[in-house]
Amino acid sequence: MSAEFDITETLDVKGASCPMPVVKTKTAIDDLAEGDVLEVLATDPGSMSDIDGWAAGTEGVELVDQEEGDDVYKHYVRKTE
C-alpha cells in the first residue's frame, strides 16, 4: 500500500449496507483530530460511490484514496479541519 499517509484508526463496516457505511464513517471522523486518516473497510459495493460523494459534499473531510479489493472496499478519509 502507498505510504503517503499514516492510518490513525480503522473502521470496520463489513456487512453493513446503505446508509450505514457513510453514517458510521461520519461518526468515526467526528472523534478524530485534524490531519488524522480513517481507514474504512466495507463490503457494500455502493460504498465506493457513496463515500466518495459524501467526502466531496462534506466540509472538513477529504478522500485520500480508495481501493477495490476482492471482497473488501477500502476507503481512506482525512479529517482536514
Add this chain to the structure above:
Amino acid sequence: MSTDTPDASADDAPSRAELAARVDELEDALAEATSDDGGKKMSIIATKGTLDMAYPPLILASTAAAFGYEVTVFHTFWGLEILHEERSKNLKLSSVGNPNMPVPNAVAALPGMDRVTTRMMEKKIADNDTATIEELIETSLDMGVEFQACQMTIDLMDYDEDDFYDGVTTGVGAATALQDMADADIQLLV
C-alpha cells in the same frame, strides 16, 4: 419665475450623513439576505407507515446528517407509526396493489397474507444486513436529526407522548413543517 428652484431641491437633497446611514442600512439588509445562517438544511415530510416506505425518509435523514445538514422529519398520518416505539418494530408490508411483489393480488388479499409478505421482507432485510427501522431512528437521533410527531395525528390516533422514541418532538403542526420547508435547501414529501 423665481430662481430659487435649485435652492429648494438642494434643501430636499439628503445630507451626506443621511446617505451614509442609508448605505449602512442597505449593506445590513444585503448581508442578512445573502448570509448562510449556519449551513444546509433538509426538511422531509413522512406520511407513509408501511415497512418499505419507512426506509426512504430515515435513510435520507441519516445520510443528510452525515453530510452536515440540519435535518427535520415531520411525521404525519401513517408516517407517525415510524416514531411509535412499539409499532415501529412491527411495521407491515402488503403485496396488494404492488405488482412487483411475487404474490398475485387475489392471493395477497387473503387473511394473514400481509404477515407472510412482511416476514419475507424482514428476512431479506436481516439477510442483507440492512439496518432495522429502530437502528436507523436511534442512529439518526444520535446524529442530531429532529423527528417531529404531528400533534393532530397523535390526537387522531389516540397516541400518548410517551409512546414515541425518546427525543421525538411533539406538539408541532403544519405551520412548523412549513416553516422548516421554507428554510430548507431540500424539501421532500415521502
